[in-house]
Amino acid sequence: MITNILTQIIFYIFALGVIGSALMVVSAKNPVQGVLSLVLCFVAMAGIWILLHAEFLALILIVVYVGAVMTLFLFVVMTLNLDRSQLKxxxxxxxxxxxxxxxxxxxxxxxxxxxxxxxxxxxxxxxxQPANYSNVAALGTTLYSEEVYPFEIAGALLLVAMIAAITLAYRGRRNRKQVKIASQLAVCREDRIKLIGLPSEKKHEDTP
Amino acid sequence: MIALSNYLILSAVLFAISIAGLVLNRKNLISILMCIELLLLAVNTNFIAFADYLNNNLGEVFVFFVLTVAAAEAAIGLAIVITIYRNSHTITTEDLDNLKG
Known part of the structure; x- marks a missing residue:
């Protein structure tokens, strides 16, 4: 009975955290504040997921989402010099x-x-579940046996996304003393030599 | 015990908040991306709640794939935002009218 009440209290605390921080994400004046509220929302939702016996996914949510994706958001927001009045x-x-x-x-x-x-x-x-039940083992068994083909497709998708992101954001190196073969081959004669037809002058014989 | 409907209502509220955020913050590309992340989080919560209450962990596997796709989407979206900012020095959506669409 006491566990039941405790579970309910934990659920409502985390649910309030999720909804409050989601409202802060939507209404944040400062983009950095919005990203930090989103981090809070993810952490609170991870607590709800642990209540739902999805321990592995809750930890993935914190490690991958809060640790990597939200840090990426934070980097981008801080790198861009945003005009706050314009955004709102x-x-x-x-x-x-x-x-x-x-x-x-x-x-x-x-x-x-x-x-x-x-x-x-x-x-x-x-x-x-029994005491020796492992959520990670159960998830891994399903993932690597029945769902191994979608799993490999997901891996390929991540590879494609990585290549696409690098290609989009990469500008090429500056100030490198490297021969650009393509631009050398693209040169045509007219770019380098300009032939000017000068009218030949006549020698004036009547001048002294 | 907590009923399944509690989890579903929680994710419905989160979904509604993020849809409203998409409408309210549609000037700002980064806010739009953050609202899409919230939207996917609400959907994932639905999947996990059903996976737990139906004793079938295929729902958790699906959440795994949704997280993969969401991470890829965030990475590419932010790369596009950086490229847009580099070219036109703004990420306000109404200033991005180069295509005259």
């Missing part, structure tokens, strides 16, 4: 639309996913 133009004028969209989607989803269809009566709480 028209936020107030769109606020009614945003609120209407929030209320509309929430009412719609509450009817669909509310306790009437997905309550404890319809879906009983999962039974506790």
């Amino acid at each position: 133009r028209g936020l107030v004028s769109y606020l009614p639309f945003g609120l209407i969209i929030i209320i509309f989607i929430m009412i719609m989803l509450f009817y669909v996913v509310g306790p009437a269809h997905f309550g404890l009566a319809a879906y009983a709480a999962p039974t506790a």
